[in-house]
Amino acid sequence: LLSAKAAAGQIKVVQEYGLEAPRTSAVAGLLRTLGVEGKALLLTAARDAVVERSAANLPGVKALPAASLNVADLLRHDVVVATPGALEAIAEVLGE
Numbered sequence: 001l002l003s004a005k006a007a008a009g010q011i012k013v014v015q016e017y018g019l020e021a022p023r024t025s026a027v028a029g030l031l032r033t034l035g036v037e038g039k040a041l042l043l044t045a046a047r048d049a050v051v052e053r054s055a056a057n058l059p060g061v062k063a064l065p066a067a068s069l070n071v072a073d074l075l076r077h078d079v080v081v082a083t084p085g086a087l088e089a090i091a092e093v094l095g096e
Helices: 002-007 024-034 049-056 071-076 084-094
Strands: 011-013 040-044 061-065 079-082
Touching: 002 011, 002 079, 024 049, 024 079, 040 049, 040 071, 040 084, 049 061, 079 084
Parallel strands: 011 079, 040 061, 040 079
Antiparallel strands: none
16 A cells, blocks of 8 residues: 555655644645645654644644554545655564
8 A cells, every 4th residue: 555655656755844833834834835635644753742733633634653554544545744764664564
């Protein structure tokens, strides 16, 4: 499923989310800048309460640590936005 999303250009990588405090508008702006339309899954390397709270008020947007990634969330969201650390964590779990 991740490979299919990558092939379809549905995985976007950001160096970091750069949020010091919960700001829904900052996440909305980031998604607009990335050209993300529809439902988005934001992945972080570790649990990040600031990112989770910033995304909580946006319909169709969910943030979670890479270790909590599951098939249901991948199917439910059109685009995955992840940090390099999140992608490394996923690769470790999958053994790739």
